[in-house]
Every structure is written in structure tokens, then in C-alpha cells.
Amino acid sequence: MAQTIAALSTAPGGAIGIVRISGDAAESCLRALFTPVGSRDLQPRVLTYGVLTVHGRVIDRPMAVFFPAPATYTGEPMAEIHCHGSSAVLQAVLSALFDLGARQAEPGEFTRRAFLNGKLDLFAAEAVGDLVTAHSEQAAALAVSQLGGHMSTEFADMRQRLIAVCAQFLAVIDYPDEEIEDLPLTEIGQTLSDMRARLNALHESYSRGRALREGLPCAIIGRPNAGKSTLLNALLGYDRAIVTDIAGTTRDTVEETLCLGGLVLRLQDTAGLRETDDPVEKIGVSRARDAVRHAAESGVVLAVFDGSKPVGGEDRMVMREAKNAARAVAILNKADLLRAEGWEELSDCFRAVVPLSAKHREGLSELTDTLLTLTGVRDLPSDGGLITNIRQAETLKRTAERLELAAEHLKAGFSPDAVVYDIEGAIESLGELTGQSVQNDIVDHIFANFCVGK
Numbered sequence: 001m002a003q004t005i006a007a008l009s010t011a012p013g014g015a016i017g018i019v020r021i022s023g024d025a026a027e028s029c030l031r032a033l034f035t036p037v038g039s040r041d042l043q044p045r046v047l048t049y050g051v052l053t054v055h056g057r058v059i060d061r062p063m064a065v066f067f068p069a070p071a072t073y074t075g076e077p078m079a080e081i082h083c084h085g086s087s088a089v090l091q092a093v094l095s096a097l098f099d100l101g102a103r104q105a106e107p108g109e110f111t112r113r114a115f116l117n118g119k120l121d122l123f124a125a126e127a128v129g130d131l132v133t134a135h136s137e138q139a140a141a142l143a144v145s146q147l148g149g150h151m152s153t154e155f156a157d158m159r160q161r162l163i164a165v166c167a168q169f170l171a172v173i174d175y176p177d178e179e180i181e182d183l184p185l186t187e188i189g190q191t192l193s194d195m196r197a198r199l200n201a202l203h204e205s206y207s208r209g210r211a212l213r214e215g216l217p218c219a220i221i222g223r224p225n226a227g228k229s230t231l232l233n234a235l236l237g238y239d240r241a242i243v244t245d246i247a248g249t250t251r252d253t254v255e256e257t258l259c260l261g262g263l264v265l266r267l268q269d270t271a272g273l274r275e276t277d278d279p280v281e282k283i284g285v286s287r288a289r290d291a292v293r294h295a296a297e298s299g300v301v302l303a304v305f306d307g308s309k310p311v312g313g314e315d316r317m318v319m320r321e322a323k324n325a326a327r328a329v330a331i332l333n334k335a336d337l338l339r340a341e342g343w344e345e346l347s348d349c350f351r352a353v354v355p356l357s358a359k360h361r362e363g364l365s366e367l368t369d370t371l372l373t374l375t376g377v378r379d380l381p382s383d384g385g386l387i388t389n390i391r392q393a394e395t396l397k398r399t400a401e402r403l404e405l406a407a408e409h410l411k412a413g414f415s416p417d418a419v420v421y422d423i424e425g426a427i428e429s430l431g432e433l434t435g436q437s438v439q440n441d442i443v444d445h446i447f448a449n450f451c452v453g454k
């Protein structure tokens with residue numbers, strides 16, 4: 001029997017604080033502390049106003065509710081106390097509950113119990129975690145649709161289909177009267193390769209999914225005075241970084257998160273790239289280089305150029321820095337001034353060149369457009385068919401690889417045992433995705449990343 005757990009489920013500092021309780025003693029714990037006012041008794045699933053008494057002292061006048069098992073979030077008896085948000089009150093409620101035998105819930109323990117009691121599969125449970133931490137409307141929408149179970153059902157169906165294929169092979173192995181040639185091998189091969197294609201497509205969606213969920217690092221680089229800090233401020237819509245006409249204004253990197261139509265960018269304004277003897281600026285330049293390296297690998301590089309001046313040696317240095325980036329955009333800034341000649345070469349180094357005026361905030365929507373296209377965060381599938389999590393991405397890849405082996409072995413005329421072995425591997429790893437077959441340490445790891453109270 002699972003011990004009764006309790007935790008504060010809302011962030012500290014709000015007007016209302018909700019304490020959640022789950023386990024067999026949930027209702028009795030609630031009744032020990034809470035008395036409805038007036039003539040009404042507590043009814044299941046009805047939020048009721050009353051007094052909360054700890055050691056004979058009324059500590060709050062909250063609302064409370066209990067939910068009988070099994071139709072609850074965790075599948076266990078549950079209760080909630082909706083108190084005033086004071087941390088003193090909430091701490092007192094929690095310690096009273098602990099005195100009554102409940103214990104502090106671990107991070108993600110409510111959802112973990114929901115998973116263990118079959119209320120959610122692992123894929124949906126991870127979506128709960130994503131929903132709690134979603135930074136943009138789109139990320140939240142994606143998590144909600146994953147919570148709805150589309151993908152969970154698809155994976156469970158795939159797993160069933162593979163189990164059926166295995167059964168066909170096992171019949172050949174177990175009953176010598178059956179011949180492998182009697183099996184619809186072409187059809188089975190087709191099923192395996194269709195599934196593999198779908199799994200690979202989902203695996204590839206991870207880079208977009210990650211952009212949506214975690215955001216991408218985005219380094220703004222360029223030579224001194226190109227207008228990097230002005231661009232940062234223009235994107236954010238307020239004066240975050242210092243802007244002056246003195247080259248070398250920004251020394252330390254300035255970081256800020258920006259949400260652009262679903263794309264979360266972790267912007268980093270950096271020190272202008274140039275050779276310098278100034279010891280402070282030197283450190284700044286080296287930090288700028290670190291930022292480019294990081295963004296080049298997994299994010300976006302915005303390379304800012306001053307279009308009112310001819311291309312210089314420092315600009316070439318910037319082009320070199322941006323060259324290896326997976327996604328880099330050249331920004332030809334100061335479009336409000338007369339454009340100097342020679343900037344055509346930018347189109348040779350960059351997939352996208354956006355002329356704009358950071359100072360006058362002109363051309364920003366073109367930049368947003370370019371970024372959404374470049375990162376693939378424009379036309380997101382609405383059915384949640386996008387992978388947002390590295391565990392899921394890797395499991396998909398492993399499943400696809402096993403299926404590929406199975407298909408190859410089938411084609412090459414391997415024995416039924418060998419093919420069954422490969423397919424069983426795929427069934428196993430699909431099960432890891434949904435939680436139908438998953439090791440405890442993986443489950444521990446997943447829920448450990450949740451917040452307390454969820």
C-alpha cells in the first residue's frame with residue numbers, strides 16, 4: 001500500500017496556495033484538519049469552504065475537496081486544500097499533515113503514481129512535465145496535445161502490430177508443419193519499413209521539438225559598433241543592453257530569453273569581435289567566441305554587419321566565425337543609412353541575408369520570418385507528432401534501427417529466430433517510450449526532473 005503523500009502544488013508567492021494529498025489516508029487527513037462551515041458536509045469532488053484548525057488554532061479559512069479512488073489524477077484517494085498563499089500558513093498545513101502520517105511528496109511523485117496506476121502512459125506523463133514548464137503558447141499547445149494521447153496510442157498500436165508479426169514467426173518456429181515461405185513476407189517487410197520511416201521522421205522532428213520546448217541558444221555577433229546591442233534591444237522591445245557609438249561598449253555577454261511566435265531564443269549579445277590589447281575587452285571577445293561556438297552547434301548565429309560601411313577585416317573574421325554554424329543569418333544593419341558597396345558576398349556565406357535597421361526597428365518582422373523558417377518552427381503538426389525530449393528521440397532511433405535490422409535479415413533470408421530477435425528488440429524499445437516495458441531507473445530519472453507537487 002502506497003504511503004500518503006502531500007506537497008504544495010502551486011508556486012510560492014501566489015494569492016492562493018494548493019496543498020495536494022494522495023494516498024489511502026487522504027480523506028481522513030483532510031477531515032482531521034478541515035471543517036466545512038454551515039450545515040454542509042464535505043461531498044466527494046465538491047469544493048467546499050471551511051476552517052482549517054491545527055492544534056486547536058484556526059490557521060486559515062480555505063476551500064477544500066476530496067476525490068475518492070479510483071477516478072482521480074493518481075488513481076488513489078486524493079484531497080486538496082486551497083489556502084491563502086502565505087508560506088507560513090502553507091508550511092503549517094504541511095507539517096500538520098506530516099504529523100498525521102503523510103510524508104512530503106518527491107518531485108513528480110503524483111504523476112509517477114498516476115503512471116504506475118495506469119492513468120497515463122510514460123509519453124503522456126512526460127508531456128505533463130513539459131506542460132508545467134512550457135515557455136511559449138506553442139510549446140504548451142504541443143504538450144497538451146501529447147497529453148491527449150494521440151502519440152501514445154500510435155506507439156501502442158505499433159507495438160501491437162509488431163507483436164502480431166512476431167506471433168506469425170513464432171508459429172513457424174513452434175510448428176514444424178508451417179513453412180516460413182507460407183508467411184506473407186513481402187507484406188511483413190513493407191509493414192516494417194513503413195514503421196521505420198514513421199519512427200525516423202519522428203526522430204528527425206526532435207530538433208524542431210527541442211527548439212520549441214527548451215529554446216535555442218542564439219548568439220549575436222559582429223564587429224564593434226555594428227549594432228548588436230541595438231538589435232538585442234529591438235528584438236526584446238526594451239533597452240536591455242547599453243548602446244553607445246563607442247566601439248567596444250559591450251564587454252560581458254548579455255543574456256535574455258525571447259519568444260518569437262513559438263520559437264524560444266536564448267539571446268546572447270556579445271562583445272564586438274576584434275583584435276584588442278585591452279585586457280577586459282579581450283576576455284569579452286573570448287566569451288563572444290564561446291557563445292558563437294555553442295550557438296553554432298545547436299542554435300542560431302545572428303551575424304550583424306554595418307551596411308553603411310564597406311566590408312572590413314573584422315567583418316571577414318565574423319563571417320569565418322559564423323561559417324560552421326548549422327543555422328546562421330547575416331543581418332545587414334543600418335539600412336536607414338546609405339549602403340556601402342561590396343556586401344553581395346554575404347549571400348555566398350549565409351543561407352539568409354536580412355537587411356534591417358535595428359535603431360529604427362525596421363525589417364524585424366522579416367528577421368522573425370527568416371528565423372521561424374530556418375528553425376522549422378513555423379508549421380508545427382497540430383497532432384503532437386513532434387518529439388520534444390531526448391529520451392524519446394533516442395528511443396525512437398533505437399527502435400527504427402532494430403526494425404531496419406529485422407527488415408534486412410528478413411530480406412537476406414535469415415532464420416525466423418533471428419528476425420524475431422530483432423523485432424523483439426524493437427517491441428522492447430517502443431515499450432520504453434510508452435512505459436509498457438521500462439526499467440525502474442529510467443522511470444526514476446524521468447520523474448526526478450519534475451517539480452514537487454506535480
Ligand SMILES: Nc1nc2c(c(=O)[nH]1)N(C=O)[C@@H](CNc1ccc(C(=O)N[C@@H](CCC(=O)O)C(=O)O)cc1)CN2
Nearest residue numbers: 009018020067070071072073074075080110119128454
Ligand atoms: N486543483 C487542481 N487543478 C488541476 C489539477 C489538480 O490535480 N488539481 N491537475 C492535476 O494535475 C490538472 C488537471 N488534471 C486532472 C486529470 C485527471 C483528473 C481525474 O480526476 N481523473 C479521473 C477522473 C476523470 C473523470 O472525472 O472522468 C480519472 O482519470 O479517472 C483530475 C485532474 C490541472 N489542474
Ligand SMILES: Nc1nc2c(ncn2[C@@H]2O[C@H](COP(=O)(O)OP(=O)(O)OP(=O)(O)O)[C@@H](O)[C@H]2O)c(=O)[nH]1
Nearest residue numbers: 224225226227228229230248249250272357358359
Ligand atoms: N543609423 C543607424 N544607427 C544604428 C543602427 N543600429 C545601431 N546604430 C548605432 O550604432 C552605434 C553602435 O550600436 P551598438 O548597438 O552599441 O553596437 P554594438 O555592435 O553593440 O557595439 P559593441 O558593443 O561596441 O560591440 C550606436 O550609436 C547605435 O545607435 C541602425 O540601424 N541605424
Ligand SMILES: [Mg+2]
Nearest residue numbers: 228229249250
Ligand atoms: Mg554592444
